[in-house]
Amino acid sequence: MAERDLTYEDIVQIVDLIKSASHFSEFRLKVGDIEVSLRRADRTPSAPAAVQRSFEPAATADPARQAPSRAFSDAAHLVRSPMVGTFYGAPAPGEPPFVEVGQSVEPDSIVCIIEVMKLMNSIEAGTRGVVREILVSNGAGVEYGEVLMVIEPGKP
Amino acid sequence: MKRFDFVDVTLRDAHQCLWSTRMTTAMMTPILGEIDRAGYAYINILGGAVFDVCVRYLHENPWERVRLLCERLKTPCDALTRGQSLYTFELFPDDIVALNAQLLARLGVKVFTVYDALNDNRNLESSIKAGREAGMEINGWMTYTLSPVHTDAYYVERTKELLALGVDFLCVKDPTGLLTPERGATLFPAVVQAAGKIPVQLHSHCQSGLAPRVYEAAMKSGFRFGYTASEPLANGASLPATEEVNEIACRLGFETSMDREILKTIAGYFRWLCIREEKPCGQVAQYDAALYEHQIPGGMISNLRYQLETMKLAHRLPEILQEVARVRQDLGYPIVVSPFAQYMVTQATLNVVQGERYKTIPDEVRKYAMGYYGRLAARPSDEFLERAKIRPDDMVSERPGEHIEAWIPRLRAELGASAGDGDLLLAAFYDRTLLEPLKQAAPAYRFRTTPLHELVSWLGTRRDIEYAHIRFAGTEMTFSA
Numbered sequence: 001m002a003e004r005d006l007t008y009e010d011i012v013q014i015v016d017l018i019k020s021a022s023h024f025s026e027f028r029l030k031v032g033d034i035e036v037s038l039r040r041a042d043r044t045p046s047a048p049a050a051v052q053r054s055f056e057p058a059a060t061a062d063p064a065r066q067a068p069s070r071a072f073s074d075a076a077h078l079v080r081s082p083m084v085g086t087f088y089g090a091p092a093p094g095e096p097p098f099v100e101v102g103q104s105v106e107p108d109s110i111v112c113i114i115e116v117m118k119l120m121n122s123i124e125a126g127t128r129g130v131v132r133e134i135l136v137s138n139g140a141g142v143e144y145g146e147v148l149m150v151i152e153p154g155k156p
Numbered sequence: 157m158k159r160f161d162f163v164d165v166t167l168r169d170a171h172q173c174l175w176s177t178r179m180t181t182a183m184m185t186p187i188l189g190e191i192d193r194a195g196y197a198y199i200n201i202l203g204g205a206v207f208d209v210c211v212r213y214l215h216e217n218p219w220e221r222v223r224l225l226c227e228r229l230k231t232p233c234d235a236l237t238r239g240q241s242l243y244t245f246e247l248f249p250d251d252i253v254a255l256n257a258q259l260l261a262r263l264g265v266k267v268f269t270v271y272d273a274l275n276d277n278r279n280l281e282s283s284i285k286a287g288r289e290a291g292m293e294i295n296g297w298m299t300y301t302l303s304p305v306h307t308d309a310y311y312v313e314r315t316k317e318l319l320a321l322g323v324d325f326l327c328v329k330d331p332t333g334l335l336t337p338e339r340g341a342t343l344f345p346a347v348v349q350a351a352g353k354i355p356v357q358l359h360s361h362c363q364s365g366l367a368p369r370v371y372e373a374a375m376k377s378g379f380r381f382g383y384t385a386s387e388p389l390a391n392g393a394s395l396p397a398t399e400e401v402n403e404i405a406c407r408l409g410f411e412t413s414m415d416r417e418i419l420k421t422i423a424g425y426f427r428w429l430c431i432r433e434e435k436p437c438g439q440v441a442q443y444d445a446a447l448y449e450h451q452i453p454g455g456m457i458s459n460l461r462y463q464l465e466t467m468k469l470a471h472r473l474p475e476i477l478q479e480v481a482r483v484r485q486d487l488g489y490p491i492v493v494s495p496f497a498q499y500m501v502t503q504a505t506l507n508v509v510q511g512e513r514y515k516t517i518p519d520e521v522r523k524y525a526m527g528y529y530g531r532l533a534a535r536p537s538d539e540f541l542e543r544a545k546i547r548p549d550d551m552v553s554e555r556p557g558e559h560i561e562a563w564i565p566r567l568r569a570e571l572g573a574s575a576g577d578g579d580l581l582l583a584a585f586y587d588r589t590l591l592e593p594l595k596q597a598a599p600a601y602r603f604r605t606t607p608l609h610e611l612v613s614w615l616g617t618r619r620d621i622e623y624a625h626i627r628f629a630g631t632e633m634t635f636s637a
Contacts (some may be wrong), residue, residue, distance in 0.1 A: 005608070007424060007607055008610075010628075011610055012428055014611065021259040022620075037625040038615075039622055040206075041620055041637070057470045068190075082465075082510055083505070083506055116505075116506065117501070119518035119520050119521070120518060121435075121517070122519050
């Protein structure tokens with residue numbers, strides 16, 4: 001057989017065979033004019049070479065939030081998250097928050113942003129009143145329907 | 157004899173589609189010599205995702221990649237930007253757009269390719285002007301989609317706009333592989349006729365499995381160029397294979413410049429690279445009729461499924477895909493490409509999960525509907541406009557770039573006189589923390605390789621192998637740890 005160069009097709013085949021024989025400590029291959037011999041270092045105990053994949057632990061709920069800290073009147077309006085997302089209390093990092101506790105709001109006042117699938121959703125107060133409580137901290141993950149703020153009718 | 161020529165996308169869109177854009181410069185350099193001699197008319201080296209992944213994930217300076225590839229390749233290099241958005245989805249001011257074009261020309265880019273995701277060609281004006289002034293040829297793309305308003309006449313209008321802007325090439329770009337030979341039979345001759353002397357190109361993906369037939373229809377209609385990839389990185393979500401399209405062209409009697417032997421070496425290298433890097437090769441896609449309804453690219457569906465799983469909503473995926481089609485109609489048929497694909501998917505998810513349409517509307521979706529990103533293909537529905545509280549006088553009609561103040565004076569002041577144009581642009585695009593890793597020195601690149609060299613390097617990376625002996629033909633080698 002005429003001399004030739006090793007081709008990419010050859011090495012794709014060789015490497016494929018080496019990979020599929022990964023649990024043996026010795027490997028010998030002779031195909032046509034190609035011969036490959038390999039020996040693996042002793043591995044204690046024959047642990048599979050597969051990389052153990054680690055998964056991020058599921059985000060655990062922050063016990064400090066979830067429920068309003070005290071009872072509010074029946075007229076209180078709860079601002080809820082429209083979706084699973086991230087809560088932002090200010091329009092941009094370093095800027096003052098949209099609202100603070102004790103502040104009056106109109107129905108169309110923007111009270112926070114919920115980031116959903118990388119898009120920003122400006123959340124309106126939905127009622128006229130005073131912000132009595134903000135239950136979520138900036139940058140926190142929120143669930144669908146989670147209470148973000150409590151707004152009560154009346155004056156500050 | 158009529159000619160048909162090829163633009164290589166192996167170093168850009170092919171790995172963007174199949175490897176999430178993770179091909180490093182070090183993976184490209186050993187095969188550049190062969191790609192350069194294969195007969196391609198142009199080589200596409202840059203696009204939005206390549207630039208962004210270089211910075212965010214590969215920690216490579218994208219300007220250095222552009223400089224290196226342009227230096228090593230004699231074949232003219234082509235760089236793609238998203239018009240006024242350049243590499244991201246944000247709109248940038250005209251002075252940043254101009255500086256970007258000047259820098260690319262200085263780094264050696266010969267063809268400057270531009271497109272706008274809304275086909276609002278006003279978003280290309282500043283790029284085209286700056287690109288031409290910098291001495292590059294201009295290639296204007298228009299994006300194909302299926303909708304009642306995206307008719308052949310619509311694309312003839314876009315063709316005329318691009319000609320008026322003074323493009324040197326024109327391209328029909330089909331990002332989701334929606335073109336069929338039947339549609340091509342009417343659309344392609346119309347575009348070629350409107351284009352006159354300006355050569356027309358086709359850039360179509362293979363999700364529906366029809367792309368090679370669509371390229372055939374384009375050749376028959378008088379298209380001059382096709383974008384293709386080396387066979388192992390072609391097909392699937394990628395573009396068709398150079399090898400296959402070249403055979404089609406030759407069979408139809410076109411003269412081409414592709415060298416089959418060199419193409420084989422390039423394909424061998426990339427097939428090996430898929431094995432070495434444990435990345436997928438492109439698989440020929442089965443025809444999928446559902447693609448023509450929701451139009452969402454496969455990669456985006458798998459991403460959406462993953463996002464829904466994390467929200468425990470995976471079971472609502474079919475409903476959400478149906479709602480995407482309705483949202484698209486309400487929004488005036490945006491093309492299902494980034495970033496508008498994401499807008500529609502998120503709006504549809506909100507509509508389905510809340511059980512009420514448009515109860516919550518993302519700010520970006522409102523801005524899109526008001527015309528802040530460019531002209532819409534059709535007016536949004538009354539239901540949407542009412543729920544979004546968008547009144548007629550909220551709509552903007554000027555070119556989007558007009559709304560944005562110049563940035564360069566501020567950036568120059570911040571970065572100091574010693575900052576180069578590349579640094580200044582990176583600072584315009586990214587937070588400083590993302591740019592820190594780019595300061596590390598680039599590795600020493602290899603500019604040629606052989607299968608034997610690759611095999612030996614691979615064995616060298618295997619910690620578990622303590623002894624190896626290789627013999628073929630007249631060569632014999634032994635390694636031992």
